[in-house]
Amino acid sequence: MAVKAAIEARQLRKIYKTTRGVFRREKVEQVALRGVDLAIEPGELFGLLGPNGAGKTTMTKIFTTLLLPTSGTATVLGLDVVRDQWRMRRRIGFVFGGERGLYWRLSGLDNLRYFADLYRVPPEVTRKRIPELLERLGLAGRERDRVELYSRGMKQRLHLARGLLNDPEVLFLDEPTIGLDPVGARELRVIVRELADAGKTIFLTTHYMFEADAICDRIAVIKGGEIVAKGTPSSIKKVVQDQGVVEFEVVGMPAERVASLRALTGVRSVAVADHELAQVVTIHCSRPADVMTQLGLVLDGMSLEKVSSREPTLEDAYVQLIGESS
Amino acid sequence: MSLARASWRAFVVSIRLRVISPWSYLNWLVFPLLFAAVGLYVLNTRGASSSHLVYGVLGGGLIGYWSVAYIDAGNGIQDERWSGTLEQIFATPTPLWAILLGKVCGGMLFGLLSFLPTAAFAYLGFHAVLPALDPWKFVISLGVLTLAFFCIAITLAPLFALWRSAFQMLNGFELGVYILCGFMFPVAVLAPWAQGVAGVLAPTWAVRALYASTVAGGPHDFALWWLVAGALSVAYLVCAYFLYGLVEREARVSGELALA
Numbered sequence A: 001m002a003v004k005a006a007i008e009a010r011q012l013r014k015i016y017k018t019t020r021g022v023f024r025r026e027k028v029e030q031v032a033l034r035g036v037d038l039a040i041e042p043g044e045l046f047g048l049l050g051p052n053g054a055g056k057t058t059m060t061k062i063f064t065t066l067l068l069p070t071s072g073t074a075t076v077l078g079l080d081v082v083r084d085q086w087r088m089r090r091r092i093g094f095v096f097g098g099e100r101g102l103y104w105r106l107s108g109l110d111n112l113r114y115f116a117d118l119y120r121v122p123p124e125v126t127r128k129r130i131p132e133l134l135e136r137l138g139l140a141g142r143e144r145d146r147v148e149l150y151s152r153g154m155k156q157r158l159h160l161a162r163g164l165l166n167d168p169e170v171l172f173l174d175e176p177t178i179g180l181d182p183v184g185a186r187e188l189r190v191i192v193r194e195l196a197d198a199g200k201t202i203f204l205t206t207h208y209m210f211e212a213d214a215i216c217d218r219i220a221v222i223k224g225g226e227i228v229a230k231g232t233p234s235s236i237k238k239v240v241q242d243q244g245v246v247e248f249e250v251v252g253m254p255a256e257r258v259a260s261l262r263a264l265t266g267v268r269s270v271a272v273a274d275h276e277l278a279q280v281v282t283i284h285c286s287r288p289a290d291v292m293t294q295l296g297l298v299l300d301g302m303s304l305e306k307v308s309s310r311e312p313t314l315e316d317a318y319v320q321l322i323g324e325s326s
Numbered sequence B: 001m002s003l004a005r006a007s008w009r010a011f012v013v014s015i016r017l018r019v020i021s022p023w024s025y026l027n028w029l030v031f032p033l034l035f036a037a038v039g040l041y042v043l044n045t046r047g048a049s050s051s052h053l054v055y056g057v058l059g060g061g062l063i064g065y066w067s068v069a070y071i072d073a074g075n076g077i078q079d080e081r082w083s084g085t086l087e088q089i090f091a092t093p094t095p096l097w098a099i100l101l102g103k104v105c106g107g108m109l110f111g112l113l114s115f116l117p118t119a120a121f122a123y124l125g126f127h128a129v130l131p132a133l134d135p136w137k138f139v140i141s142l143g144v145l146t147l148a149f150f151c152i153a154i155t156l157a158p159l160f161a162l163w164r165s166a167f168q169m170l171n172g173f174e175l176g177v178y179i180l181c182g183f184m185f186p187v188a189v190l191a192p193w194a195q196g197v198a199g200v201l202a203p204t205w206a207v208r209a210l211y212a213s214t215v216a217g218g219p220h221d222f223a224l225w226w227l228v229a230g231a232l233s234v235a236y237l238v239c240a241y242f243l244y245g246l247v248e249r250e251a252r253v254s255g256e257l258a259l260a
Helices: A056-063 A085-089 A108-118 A123-136 A152-163 A182-197 A209-215 A233-240 A255-262 A288-298 A314-322 B002-019 B022-043 B050-083 B085-090 B096-112 B115-126 B135-162 B166-180 B192-199 B202-212 B222-254
Strands: A007-020 A026-040 A045-049 A071-076 A092-096 A170-174 A201-206 A218-223 A226-231 A244-250 A267-275 A278-285 A304-310
Touching (some): A007 A056, A026 A056, A026 A218, A026 A226, A045 A056, A045 A182, A045 A209, A056 A071, A056 A092, A056 A170, A108 A123, A123 A152, A152 A182, A182 A201, A182 A209, A201 A209, A209 A314, A218 A233, A226 A233, A233 A314, A255 A267, A255 A278, A255 A288, A267 A314, A278 A288, A278 A314, A288 A304, B002 B022, B002 B050, B002 B096, B022 B096, B022 B115, B050 B085, B050 B096, B050 B115, B050 B135, B050 B166, B050 B202, B085 B096, B096 B135, B096 B222, B135 B166, B135 B202, B135 B222, B202 B222
Parallel strands (some): A045 A201, A045 A218, A092 A170, A170 A201
Antiparallel strands (some): A007 A026, A007 A071, A218 A226, A244 A278, A244 A304, A267 A278
């Protein structure tokens, strides 16, 4: 018998209706999701990757009952997001990234007590759970301080504590590590992985490929409101498995030289990014060794630094799927 | 039971936020005093009757009470939107009405405080008193007025959650009620059409009863005034019942709970 999905979307569409103009107001429709199909199994840590405006937050908000879909269906734990929101809200938790979403002038403890009551957690459970969460998330001892005195990492951990107050079966995390320093982000990733290992289903959206690669069981890539790839991180990387990446630094990269690189046999894409005074050139190609030998001819007279060849990463696969324009 | 606890916690949090908010002190302390001062200076002319002076004694307090009860309810929701907590509270298993019930009650409690500084100012600064106060009728009228303010605030508060621009639109209503409901002068001095509008506002009747309970003479038909104010308040609550259902749904369609 097939396992019932913990989170499921079928032909999920969301269209925002708004207006533009001052005097002659014109109705505008903005399509955020274009028929998304998705099924996430219980206990899975699922990552949703995509550029800004791709539909990640809209999808998260539909699953957390903050938005209604325009058409299609979405269920969490078998409950319909449109009809069963009250029952569902008791069984899910969510955390949005960033510093907002907390009462800064109240203490961390007051924030947690408030949300525990709003989540209808029995007082005897709250009395045990809040100290446990504070301990687990490294906030013990600071719980009586006002939130405005917390570091960004502490605020994000408080967000996570709030999201876990009702011991949710499914946890939605919308870019939880955004803006965190590397150490704080790593700590949060460890906690998220531990939660998944403890059996919670986690739906994570992120911009960071290494994050998805490191902790997610499966990922999907969304672009323009459509899922363009879905699978394990290693299966997604297969999109670029026959490719390699050549990278080097150079000072001044004329457009005609970039065009010459693109014209080389086996080259699929060339990206130039500024790095301080120099430019970092990244070439995705099918035969990296051949490309490296031809570099000297194409870029004759230019001084190349840090020339290297490497295996493609999830980020390379993502870039290919999303397209360089994004 | 857990719903009552959620409402109670919303009440406690709203009180805590007001205690530490400088803006809150402006609303219940400073602004009512300013209104009371203007009213008392205008009304305290030579030969003015004590029945007119009660508008100076109570008017500032009424304005403060109404402002805190009504505008703080909406302003509080706008603050929640700005701080990103509106979505957080909306997505909990506690219905919006139960959360706003606690918040509005917190506002009412702070609003009532407005009477303390204005009455003290009137007494100490102008030796103005309530000339023929009937304590029981005064307390009942104040209770009916509280019910009227509460019902308006709880009815209109969800609109602030639904529309980002509600604050600007409904701000005018706050000022209109000062005039239409006779906070600082009798409604009888208004134009007939304005008196008609005032008639459908529950505070008009409760304020009339409140002032009548402080002065001698008559005829005073307290029972009728209390009944009309109570009936209108209940009518607002019936509207609120449908409005909350609408807001719960429309907010999820438009996505306006978030700032952007």
